[in-house]
Amino acid sequence: MILNSLLFAFIAYGITMVIALCVAAIIKGIAFTVQRGGKRAAAGAEKK
């Protein structure tokens, strides 16, 4: 049972790592979108 719990704990750790990576990817995705939006807005302002 103790060995099982150790295994479960490591599974939980692995899941946490993967989800944390996904959260980091979400942040990067948002940063990329915001940056692109900013560049487009700047380009639009220059054209005008």
Added chain:
Amino acid sequence: MVILQLFQGIYTFFLTEPAIAGGRLLLIALGFLFIYLSYKKVLEPLIMLPMGFGMLAVNGGLMVFEAGQIGNLFVNPLAGNVEEVMYFLQIDFLQPFYTFTFSNGLIACLIFMGIGAITDIDILLAKPFMSLFLAVCAELGTILTLPIAMAMGLLPREAASIALVGGADGPMVLYGSLMMARDLFVPITVVAYVYLGVCYAGYPFLARIIPRRLRAIEMDWRTIPQVSAGAKFAFAVITCAFLCVLFPVAAPLFASFFVGLAIKECGVLRFVEFLSGPLLYGATFFLGFTLGALLGVDIILNPKVLILFILGIIALTLSGLGGIAGGLIYRKITKEPFNPLVGIAAVSCVPTTAKVAQKCATAVNKKAMILPFAMGPNVAGVITTAIITGVYISGFVGETPIFYRIFGS
């Protein structure tokens, strides 16, 4: 003896067994100690001062009821059926708080809304990989305490509840233990809050593992890129939806934290004032006071409580060591100057551990300003602890918990 019945708090000392009377005296003394240490700012007064008052009042204020039963006028956590609950709601003055905010985890969610409304996520968004890497490392205690607790004789769901202390997040421990080990949620939450108060004094000793020259490394906070309010708002909304889909059992926690965050970034000032002021501090006060009132003599006579105290310190120490190890590893892999003390801030006791990291850095180098960097892993720690809470609740709660489905009973 008849005259003594006028003063029932004293009278009940003679009616009960010596062990119970001694336990009451011990808890009253502990209540005084908490109040004193809160006054001296050794423990966090926001939570420990009302808790100390609750403890000494509830253990001093025992009385004899009509049926000859001994009890108090504070709260009865054992009220089970609807009739009993309705009866105690009319008798015990803290029963409404317990029934309507504790037993469903609302109190933890209210605090999370307030925390969300005061949390600054700039550095988390500017350096997400650094923040989340350190936060995952600092969950070492939350992970390893689970098998250690089971080796010490706790049931899996009890072991998971006490392991959450390693995440150093009071409301999360309260929520997790309410979901997984309702009969032990009072001692587990008290253990968590007592140790979180001690973190500020204890972690600087742990930080001395890091060589002095590394603790003195300066980090240039002016290099942190600016993050727009729109990006922070989008992060709160998208991450909330993502985590709620993954862990519906912990969705109330995610929703509470991220709604606070979103309101702050949206700039709804009236709501921010309400969440970060009356709601946060009102909930914190009643959490402390009701927890203290729940800390009756039957709690400390439970043999599991001593084990919980030992496991609590193991969890927090392991998490601190994990954070430090993460800091040292990240220093090796990054090209920028990096102070490994930032790793200890990933133990998510917002903002205490970030302040500890800054305090330790200032002690060796007055110019070392690492607090802005430390806030990133600090906030990321809340998110990783919430994820682990979700995994543990999903794993150990339900008709046939996933843990037993994987490994058998």
